[in-house]
Amino acid sequence: MNHELLSVQELKTYYRVSRKKIVKAVDDVTLSVKKGEILGIVGESGCGKSTLGKSILRLTEPTAGKVTFLGQEMTGLNAKDLRNMRRHIQMIFQDPYASLNPRMKIKDILEEPLIVHQLGTKAERREVVCSMLEIVGLDASYGDRYAHQFSGGQRQRIGIAKALITKPKLIIADEPVSALDVSVQAQILNLLNDLQEA
Ligand SMILES: Nc1ncnc2c1ncn2[C@@H]1O[C@H](COP(=O)(O)OP(=O)(O)OP(=O)(O)O)[C@@H](O)[C@H]1O
Numbered sequence: 001m002n003h004e005l006l007s008v009q010e011l012k013t014y015y016r017v018s019r020k021k022i023v024k025a026v027d028d029v030t031l032s033v034k035k036g037e038i039l040g041i042v043g044e045s046g047c048g049k050s051t052l053g054k055s056i057l058r059l060t061e062p063t064a065g066k067v068t069f070l071g072q073e074m075t076g077l078n079a080k081d082l083r084n085m086r087r088h089i090q091m092i093f094q095d096p097y098a099s100l101n102p103r104m105k106i107k108d109i110l111e112e113p114l115i116v117h118q119l120g121t122k123a124e125r126r127e128v129v130c131s132m133l134e135i136v137g138l139d140a141s142y143g144d145r146y147a148h149q150f151s152g153g154q155r156q157r158i159g160i161a162k163a164l165i166t167k168p169k170l171i172i173a174d175e176p177v178s179a180l181d182v183s184v185q186a187q188i189l190n191l192l193n194d195l196q197e198a
């Protein structure tokens, strides 16, 4: 049986920065991730780690190569199928602030993916949101606040909650703790570890 979750083959993502200049942010990356496996990607600042993550999800369109997730080719999916697929593959962003709409309450931000993927009734969705806040170590009542009313570490937890809310099979975590102080880093890494085992 094939337990492969993700396969990336010869992926390239080039950015055109001017008429003459092209940045080869991702250049010929091949990797695979099996179920239950954690793959770490290490490299200096600007080497293309974030671009690779976004290219796998097609948040940034790759220039060439192939991404296969759950046996389906991401690179060939239309918008609707891609949206459906994103329920199962989620990203925790390096900068959680940028991925949280400043005008929406946290509970609405967290509910949105459930609405998009038509998961549960209104009451069930609210319950999932409250329990997810608690899973990431936040009080359920925090759902009424906006993103700017949290500390950096709390926002990172919200980013994690948002990524986990649809119970994805694969999470791409883009330096989820690099902006946090050491004690909060440990908490978040332990949390991710617990979730990975769950
Ligand atoms: N939208 C963009 N347009 C043009 N160039 C970009 C764009 N996004 C990133 N780049 C460039 O692509 C390269 C890779 O950037 P990326 O953000 O993927 O690096 P990274 O490895 O995640 O770095 P860091 O460790 O600092 O987060 C960099 O040279 C960056 O300047």
Ligand SMILES: [Mg+2]
Pocket: 049, 050, 051, 094, 174, 175
């Ligand atoms: Mg990065």
